[in-house]
Amino acid sequence: MKLHIYAVRHGQTYFNRYNRLQGWSNAPLTAQGITDADEVGKRLSQINFRAAYSSDTDRAQVTAQRILKLNIASQPRPELKAIMNFREQFYGYFEGQDMGSAWLAAGGPHGAPTYTQIVKQFGLAATRDFLKEADPFHDAESDTEYWRRVEQGFQVIASDPQLLDNDRVLIVWHGNSLLSLVHRFGGSAYEHSERPKNGSVTCFDFDSNLSFEESIRIVSYGQ
Incomplete structure (x- = not known):
């Protein structure tokens, strides 16, 4: 089963604004963060999502809920599934x-x-x-510990009984996680020296029939 993933970095939080590490911490969205969520929600309003996932942090869930509220193409709108596997790395x-x-x-x-x-x-x-x-x-999570947790998150998606081949899936995720994903799977084809902006979209294909190391193909980063 190949899925088309739209991965959004959550809206700006106060820790983002203050340049502080924010892994499992739960700093709320700023006013700009709410705007980030609504703007990306409008951009994705015509995408028919069969499923929606997010980190279980407040900043990711609030962003995801605002995106889904603005979505008019998904009928019915998918229920958000918030799982800890898509948290940012733990600092x-x-x-x-x-x-x-x-x-x-x-x-x-x-x-x-x-x-x-x-x-x-x-x-x-x-x-x-x-x-x-x-x-x-x-x-703090080691690299091995971090990727083991994330891989389990993709296994949750792969086992979702609602999903069919070529479905589109929303994931609201985190900046360093998206940077890490593109660094691992995108190679030199993408500029990945900085985290994507809050409210940006990274697109990739996920093929659940392949090993995790081969399962992800980056389509675009931080758009």
């Missing part, structure tokens, strides 16, 4: 901290004091592994 001890300070703590001991430098020198997976290493409680 552990560093949840809510200033991004610059957190990435300095993670990458500084390795000679890479910023997120960009960690990725450039060691790869994106190292951002998760270095942060877990720097976390005094080691609660």
